[in-house]
Structure formats: C-alpha cells, structure tokens
Amino acid sequence: MKEAALLLDSVNEPKDLKNLNFDELKILSSEIRSLLVQTVENNGGHLGSNLGIVELTIALHRVFDSPKDIILWDTGHQTYVHKLITGRREEFSNLRLPEGISGYPSQNESPHDWIENSHASTVLSYAHGLASANSLSDNTRRIIAVIGDGSLTGGMAFEGLNNLGHSGEKVTIILNDNGRSYAPTISRLSESLIRIRSNPTYMRRQHRLEKLAEGIPWVGEILERGISATKAAIREIFEPPAFFEALGITYLGPFDGHDIDEIEQALSNAVEFEGPVVVHVLTQKGRGHAPAEMDSIKHMHDTSGMKSGSYTEAFSETLVKIGESNPNVVAITAAMPDSTGLLSFRERFPDRCFDVGIAEQHAVTAAAGMALGGLRPVVAVYSTFLTRAIDQINLDVGLHELPVIFCIDRAGITGDDGPSHHGLLDISLLSKIPKMKIFAPSSYQELQQMLEDSLEIVDGPVAIRWPKTPAPQVEWEEVGSGTDARRVNKTSGKKDVCILAAGKMLSEAIEASKLLSGIGVTIWDPRILHPLNQEMLEDAKQHKLVVTIEDGYVEGGFGSSVLGYLNKDNSDCRVINLGVPLSFHSHNKPDSLLSSFGLDADGIVKTVQQALSEI
Ligand SMILES: Cc1ncc(C[n+]2csc(CCOP(=O)(O)OP(=O)(O)O)c2C)c(N)n1
Numbered sequence: 001m002k003e004a005a006l007l008l009d010s011v012n013e014p015k016d017l018k019n020l021n022f023d024e025l026k027i028l029s030s031e032i033r034s035l036l037v038q039t040v041e042n043n044g045g046h047l048g049s050n051l052g053i054v055e056l057t058i059a060l061h062r063v064f065d066s067p068k069d070i071i072l073w074d075t076g077h078q079t080y081v082h083k084l085i086t087g088r089r090e091e092f093s094n095l096r097l098p099e100g101i102s103g104y105p106s107q108n109e110s111p112h113d114w115i116e117n118s119h120a121s122t123v124l125s126y127a128h129g130l131a132s133a134n135s136l137s138d139n140t141r142r143i144i145a146v147i148g149d150g151s152l153t154g155g156m157a158f159e160g161l162n163n164l165g166h167s168g169e170k171v172t173i174i175l176n177d178n179g180r181s182y183a184p185t186i187s188r189l190s191e192s193l194i195r196i197r198s199n200p201t202y203m204r205r206q207h208r209l210e211k212l213a214e215g216i217p218w219v220g221e222i223l224e225r226g227i228s229a230t231k232a233a234i235r236e237i238f239e240p241p242a243f244f245e246a247l248g249i250t251y252l253g254p255f256d257g258h259d260i261d262e263i264e265q266a267l268s269n270a271v272e273f274e275g276p277v278v279v280h281v282l283t284q285k286g287r288g289h290a291p292a293e294m295d296s297i298k299h300m301h302d303t304s305g306m307k308s309g310s311y312t313e314a315f316s317e318t319l320v321k322i323g324e325s326n327p328n329v330v331a332i333t334a335a336m337p338d339s340t341g342l343l344s345f346r347e348r349f350p351d352r353c354f355d356v357g358i359a360e361q362h363a364v365t366a367a368a369g370m371a372l373g374g375l376r377p378v379v380a381v382y383s384t385f386l387t388r389a390i391d392q393i394n395l396d397v398g399l400h401e402l403p404v405i406f407c408i409d410r411a412g413i414t415g416d417d418g419p420s421h422h423g424l425l426d427i428s429l430l431s432k433i434p435k436m437k438i439f440a441p442s443s444y445q446e447l448q449q450m451l452e453d454s455l456e457i458v459d460g461p462v463a464i465r466w467p468k469t470p471a472p473q474v475e476w477e478e479v480g481s482g483t484d485a486r487r488v489n490k491t492s493g494k495k496d497v498c499i500l501a502a503g504k505m506l507s508e509a510i511e512a513s514k515l516l517s518g519i520g521v522t523i524w525d526p527r528i529l530h531p532l533n534q535e536m537l538e539d540a541k542q543h544k545l546v547v548t549i550e551d552g553y554v555e556g557g558f559g560s561s562v563l564g565y566l567n568k569d570n571s572d573c574r575v576i577n578l579g580v581p582l583s584f585h586s587h588n589k590p591d592s593l594l595s596s597f598g599l600d601a602d603g604i605v606k607t608v609q610q611a612l613s614e615i
Pocket residue numbers: 049075077078118119120147148149150151152176178180181182185285334335336358360385388
C-alpha cells in the first residue's frame with residue numbers, strides 16, 4: 001500500500017511553510033517530532049532540545065526570510081528542525097553518521113547555516129558583529145539570535161548582551177526558555193525566569209489585560225506595537241524585564257513557544273522596535289515524546305549517558321571514595337553534572353558539588369578561590385570545553401601554584417559531534433603551564449590510582465585526561481603509581497624500537513608489538529605526559545628508534561616534548577611522533593578517524609617497519 005504523503009515532503013525550503021495554514025502546521029509539527037525521535041533513536045543526538053523547538057523554528061522561518069535574514073542558533077545543537085525545513089530532509093536519516101550531515105550548523109551544508117558553532121554562549125557576539133556590519137553597509141538583513149536559558153548563563157552571553165544594549169544595534173534575540181541546560185539551569189536570572197513561567201496568576205492576568213486592552217482602540221494600537229505600559233508595569237514585578245531593560249534591551253514576553261500564531265505575532269512586533277529586543281519564549285524540552293518529557297537527562301537532552309566500564313565511571317566511583325576520606329574534596333561542573341560523572345558525588349555530598357552554569361572560565365577561577373580557601377577542588381569538564389578557560393588555568397590557578405585537579409573527559413578524538421568536540425588541544429596547551437602535571441590513564445584502574453595520587457600533589461595543578469571509549473580492565477600489578485612511568489614489557493635484549501604510548505593508545509601499541517615479530521620492542525606507558533619521566537627517557541634513548549603515540553595534536557604535544565628532550569640530549573636514536581594532524585576533523589567514528597591517521601596497531605606496525613628499514 002502506498003504511504004500517505006507527508007506535509008513535510010512538501011517543504012523543501014522555508015517559503016513552502018508560508019502556504020500552510022495553522023492546522024496544517026500542527027500536523028507538520030507532529031510529523032517533524034516523529035522523524036526526530038526515529039532519527040535520534042537510530043543515530044544518537046540531541047533529542048529534547050529539538051523536540052522543544054519545533055514550533056519556534058517553524059514560526060521563525062515563516063516570519064523571517066532566511067538566508068537573507070540571518071538566523072543564528074546558540075550552541076547549534078537544536079538545529080535539526082531548521083535543517084529539515086531548509087532543504088535537508090533527504091539527508092536527515094544520515095544525521096551524525098560518517099559522510100552524513102552534521103549534528104550542528106554547517107556552512108558546507110547550507111547557506112541557511114551562517115556559523116559553525118557548538119560551544120555555547122557565542123551567538124550574541126556574532127549577532128553584534130553582523131549587526132555592526134549591517135549598520136556600516138546599509139544592509140537590510142535582519143539579525144535573529146536564538147539562545148537558550150542554559151546558554152545565557154555563559155559569561156560571553158552577558159558580554160554580548162551588555163554590548164548590544166550599549167551599541168543599540170538592531171538584533172532580535174529569542175530567549176528559548178525551557179528551564180534546563182543538560183540539567184535544570186543554574187542561574188539567578190533563570191530563577192526569576194522560572195518565577196514568571198510558573199506563576200499562573202501572572203500569566204492569566206497578563207493575558208486578560210492584553211485582551212482587555214486590545215478592545216480599547218488607541219491602547220490596542222499601542223499594544224500592537226508592543227509598548228503597553230500596563231504590561232510593562234505588571235512585568236516589572238518580576239526581574240527579567242528590569243534586567244534586560246537596564247542593559248538597554250527591550251523585553252517582550254513571555255510567549256507560549258508551542259503556539260505558532262502567538263510566536264509569529266510576537267516576532268512581527270519585535271522587529272518594529274529600534275535597537276535590540278529580547279523575545280522571551282517558553283518551551284518544553286522533550287515536548288511530545290513521553291520518555292524525553294519524563295527522563296531527566298538521557299532522553300531529555302541527548303541520548304549518550306555514562307557507560308558502564310567507562311573511564312567516566314572509574315572517575316565517578318573514585319571521586320566518591322576520595323570524598324569520603326577527605327572532607328575538603330569538592331567537585332565543580334560547568335552545567336554537565338551527569339555526563340562528567342558527578343551525579344554520585346553530588347548525591348553523597350550535595351553541599352560539596354557546585355554546578356556553576358555553562359561557565360568554564362568562572363568554574364576554573366572559582367576552583368582557584370576554593371583552593372585558596374583550603375579546599376581540594378576537582379573540576380570535571382570535557383576537554384573541548386576546558387580549552388575555553390586556558391587563561392584562567394594558566395594565571396588564576398597555575399601562577400598561584402594552586403592544587404586544583406582537572407578531570408578531563410572526552411579527550412582525544414570524540415567522534416559523532418565533529419570538529420568542535422574533539423579534545424585535541426589539551427596536551428599541547430596544558431603542557432605550557434608551569435608546574436602543571438598531566439596524567440593519561442591507560443586503564444580503569446590507572447585512572448582510579450591517578451585520582452588518588454593527585455591528592456598528594458599540593459604544589460600546583462594536576463590534569464587527568466581520558467577518552468570517551470571503554471576503559472581496559474587490568475590487574476593491579478599492571479598499574480603504576482605517583483609520577484612514575486611504567487615499562488609494560490620485558491624486552492628480549494634486542495633494542496630496536498621503544499614505543500611510548502599515551503593513555504588509550506597503549507592497547508594499540510601492545511597489539512602492534514605482537515605483530516612486529518623478530519623486532520625487539522620495548523613499550524612504556526608514560527602515565528604522566530608532562531613533565532616527562534626521566535627513567536623512561538633514559539631507557540628510550542638506548543633504542544635505535546623511539547615512536548611516541550598520542551590521541552591529541554601531534555604539534556606541541558607529548559611526543560614533541562620527547563623529541564625535544566632527546567635532541568637536546570644529543571641521543572642518536574631516531575624519533576617519530578604519531579598523533580592527530582593539525583586540522584579541523586569532521587565527525588566520524590573515533591576508530592575510523594584514528595586509523596586514518598595511523599593511530600592504531602596497523603599504523604604503528606607500518607611506521608616501525610618503514611623507519612627501521614631506513615636506519
Ligand atoms: C562552552 C560549552 N560548555 C558546555 C557545552 C555542553 N552543552 C551543550 S548544550 C548544553 C545545554 C544548553 O542549554 P540551553 O542553552 O538552555 O539549550 P537547551 O538544550 O535547553 O535547548 C550544554 C551544557 C557546550 N556546548 N558549550
């Protein structure tokens with residue numbers, strides 16, 4: 001039987017939405033929701049955020065004329081609906097798959113995607129820049145910036161707001177308020193947004209007054225232009241309008257983010273104002289899909305949770321253990337308590353776990369303050385987000401030689417989320433911070449040991465970096481301690497090649513050694529990537545060839561420090577550094593990407609055989 005045609009199939013570009021009436025738009029919304037659920041269930045991704053923004057996206061594309069008008073999406077994880085409406089329906093089943101479309105906006109994919117983002121809180125700055133360019137060139141493009149209440153907690157968003165208000169540039173800011181980041185949004189501003197949202201009297205009274213006022217001819221006219229004094233007076237009881245208006249930004253709202261008609265009217269009013277306007281839209285994360293509406297995080301935000309046997313789990317378990325024995329241990333997260341593995345610690349020690357919002361820079365300097373106050377802060381953060389706070393790590397923590405422990409998850413090639421989510425910079429950047437110690441565990445047990453040992457280090461910061469992949473389980477005899485490196489195998493006597501394999505690369509090196517028959521292979525697990533371990537280096541230089549391997553940028557990384565040391569030492573061994581080449585690498589399965597860079601057992605074998613044949 002032929003399947004009934006979907007309304008969605010008739011939408012190839014935003015202008016096709018304009019042919020649909022509100023009843024048809026309701027049907028379209030539900031078709032989009034089904035497709036979102038089906039695709040994300042297969043491919044993974046951000047479900048809740050996209051389910052919550054269906055009507056808002058449709059309304060935006062009906063009122064504005066994209067791509068002439070510029071719609072910018074903060075973070076960019078909520079652009080699946082935008083992709084469906086802007087001509088990517090056919091490719092949507094390949095969302096986040098190798099060779100498929102990206103889970104974030106992508107300039108290569110569509111002229112409707114103006115920026116390639118995925119780190120939060122940047123969009124108001126882009127908007128300010130684009131609006132300034134408009135002003136200088138008499139351009140008539142309208143600039144629309146969609147930002148969530150979670151992303152509004154980031155410092156950069158406040159900087160952008162402040163600057164927009166000051167400059168008076170014309171930007172329509174849509175505050176997509178669902179009360180959540182990954183977890184419920186942590187911010188004082190958000191608390192007052194919640195007061196508005198959860199106050200039925202306010203919402204009812206506002207509605208009634210609006211209806212009443214619309215009936216009075218001249219008031220209705222003014223109201224149409226969105227400058228109702230009555231409305232403003234009632235809103236003043238609550239803080240957000242006052243907050244925005246003090247910055248020089250007009251506040252309109254709140255509006256029902258699932259009522260297309262209401263949003264369209266609000267947007268049409270908003271563009272009539274001079275200067276920046278915030279349109280406050282209330283949405284429900286996970287809307288229309290029961291598991292996403294009810295599940296606190298897994299379905300609500302994205303579909304990847306903490307996996308059993310992962311490095312994250314080893315961290316999570318051990319943090320509770322060290323928290324039990326040391327009451328000064330505290331944990332800090334920038335809005336990601338769940339995926340960084342802090343939930344057990346927070347449950348056990350609610351007063352010692354701090355969620356500071358999407359604010360990595362603040363998290364780091366707050367940790368510095370806690371350490372100054374005698375606490376032992378553990379900052380749990382993804383590698384890609386940590387690099388936002390390098391200045392704070394360098395000066396606020398490093399210069400003060402404070403014993404802050406950085407627990408860095410998702411280091412290395414992460415896979416499905418693409419160029420912005422790989423954690424490739426941490427080794428290169430952190431190794432330039434004086435007194436920083438960087439550990440890379442090669443197993444579940446190593447991570448446990450390293451976290452416990454880090455508490456003994458009190459003369460400066462420590463970083464422990466690990467990947468998303470499952471952690472090998474090993475016997476305790478195969479675990480090092482302190483700042484020692486660990487020699488993994490006993491050599492036959494022939495000293496052909498010494499492989500120094502950082503973190504998760506160790507298992508590939510062990511695999512490679514089994515394939516390198518007839519060649520004398522020594523393997524070290526460096527454990528600490530910076531500063532370098534002397535015993536390991538002394539042993540390495542006895543070999544004809546030294547191969548280093550790491551899952552970070554090869555430039556400026558662990559291997560390049562080894563090379564620098566051995567050069568300085570005038571050793572006559574040849575050194576080859578294997579690592580990720582310096583480039584923006586698109587989304588793909590981590591193993592495929594790593595093997596394309598020669599960072600697997602086969603790649604190591606080829607490198608070693610080739611190099612030895614040349615010596
Ligand atoms: C700098 C930075 N830190 C952390 C993240 C991880 N992250 C992705 S989406 C998100 C929550 C965003 O919340 P909100 O802006 O309210 O959007 P919602 O998903 O609720 O629609 C977080 C913390 C990020 N993308 N960027």
